[in-house]
Amino acid sequence: MTLAVRKRIAPPGRRGRPAAVEPEEEGTRERILTVAERLFAERGFNGVSLRTLTAEAGVNLASVGYHFDSKEGLIAAIFDRRCRPMMQERLRLLAACAEGPGRPPMLEQIIEAFVLPAISQTADVAGGGATFTRLRAVLRHENSELARKLIAENFDETSARFVDALHRCLPRLSRDAIHWRFHFLLSALYYTTIDPGRIRHLSGGRCDPADTKVAVRELVRFVAAGFRAD
């Protein structure tokens, strides 16, 4: 057994270090969120009891109820913490889209505004983005109803905004066609972040989604052409 109990390491303390940007070094709330995100991603939502979770985080069992009401409230907060900044970034980039000389076509700009924040977050291993991506995938196959609800709450509004923008960009397409093609945009984004190993393997290591720049470029090029079909 490699468990080794992992005694709660004393927090780094404030010795000589200037005040960080964050309001506090690592509060109970943030600590729970970070540990829960990792554990849920590793063992699934039902695979982690609140007892093991709070023990691992070095906090009291009851603090989950205090900060998040329930276990579902906890995972909802995890989603919120990751999705809110990503959605804001998507909408910021969407608002910045504009036609102009020397700029890519509007369609390419919109697609990039949608995928760039997601791919950047997943690529941010240190910041926990990769963990959250994995958590979403694990949850989807473990508790699809809860996953469906959380994804709807966090992604529906932004997705609708992009569907509208894409339809304004390609007005000759039917609403259904736009939806189908948006679905294939989601496909490319999802599969690229969730299973980068398959293309790496098939290409003998030559194509690697870990190279964010190349991945975004290839994805935008392919999907934009798909949207322009017929």
Place this chain on the structure above:
Amino acid sequence: MTLAVRKRIAPPGRRGRPAAVEPEEEGTRERILTVAERLFAERGFNGVSLRTLTAEAGVNLASVGYHFDSKEGLIAAIFDRRCRPMMQERLRLLAACAEGPGRPPMLEQIIEAFVLPAISQTADVAGGGATFTRLRAVLRHENSELARKLIAENFDETSARFVDALHRCLPRLSRDAIHWRFHFLLSALYYTTIDPGRIRHLSGGRCDPADTKVAVRELVRFVAAGFRAD
């Protein structure tokens, strides 16, 4: 506990029924494969012990070892049973691709040859195709190393054949570009079969991958245009 033991029901027998196409009504081997596929899809590979599995199937514990050597051998046989006919169908359709008046362009034919058998199998709920699709997804997130191995063994060769065919079809593209676009083809196919609910939800129910004909048509149109980009 709802186990209920399910005493091995006496096989239906051949009473008055003409000899079926299959060699036997339902042998131990087939029974194990079918039950295991369903249980693994529901509870994961590690979530099902050989004891509960054999009890559910109404067979002896040791018969798994006899027929499949090990638990890994069992899941390998499950993959083989589902993948072999699908791969044969893919290669048969690929061989049938040809240019000609009144036929779709070669590129569209190749893409359809790749996706049609997969989507048909997933749509075949009664035949267990949907269960196998779910099993693959669950396994991928539970035991990625085993999943990677099984997917490589069962899909690598056929995929390479299609990559070659696609490159012959679009010789001006680099090998890397072909691989990236094949990756997006896999994305569209994977996401369409694994999460048909998302587009159904976003489109207010108007777009539904359960309509196989429409799904294949939209997928082929989008992906073919993507392959022709630039």
Place this chain on the structure above:
DNA sequence: GTCTATACAGTGATAGAC
């Protein structure tokens, strides 16, 4: 060849002694 009963060695979890 097919199937069965049973034995075996390894696992994580747990409860009680210290």
Place this chain on the structure above:
DNA sequence: GTCTATCACTGTATAGAC
């Protein structure tokens, strides 16, 4: 807290019955 005996359960191996 820390060690240890025990337990329930796992996948696998084998000897023998049809």
